[in-house]
Amino acid sequence: MPVATFSLVALDCPDPEALAGFYAGLLGGEVQKYNDIWCDLRTPDGIRIGFQRAPGLRPPSWPRADDNAQQLHLDLTVSDMEAAQERALALGARPLDLDDDGGERNFRVYADPAGHPFCLCRT
Missing domain, CATH: 3.10.180.10 (2,3-Dihydroxybiphenyl 1,2-Dioxygenase, domain 1)
Structure with missing residues (x-):
């Protein structure tokens, strides 16, 4: 319980x-x-x-773990990856890993304006 x-x-x-x-x-x-x-x-x-x-925030590092390792990341589910990416970048996201292997991998990784990693994940 x-x-x-x-x-x-x-x-x-x-x-x-x-x-x-x-x-x-x-x-x-x-x-x-x-x-x-x-x-x-x-x-x-x-x-x-x-x-x-x-x-005094130091943004987490991605993808490697070091003395300022990734503390967390957020997964955000999207139905249209390209539209979601365009919107995220326009709002100030920074790309960290956009290689989705031609759609085989269902996510792309970005940093928000403060440096926290987040993923856009296909439904």
Whole structure:
């Protein structure tokens, strides 16, 4: 029997409002700014992502593990990979690994504007 329910994923970043806006552009939803340290994004499907100011943040490295290894990544499901990629790049994503082996691999990897890796995954 579970003793907890999932509430949110929180991402450290230099600018919470800007990064919340980036993910709102990808996922839709409403950004709520609580103060200069914290913003939330509530997506249309009920997911909640928190964004917390971390002035000295060093973005995680991808793909290798070193002293600043990837702490987490987000998988975002898309039905149209090309349209999703175009939108992500326009919003400020940086490509990390776009080689999907001619469609054989069902994901591509990007970094958000704060450097967190995320994947666009085909349905």
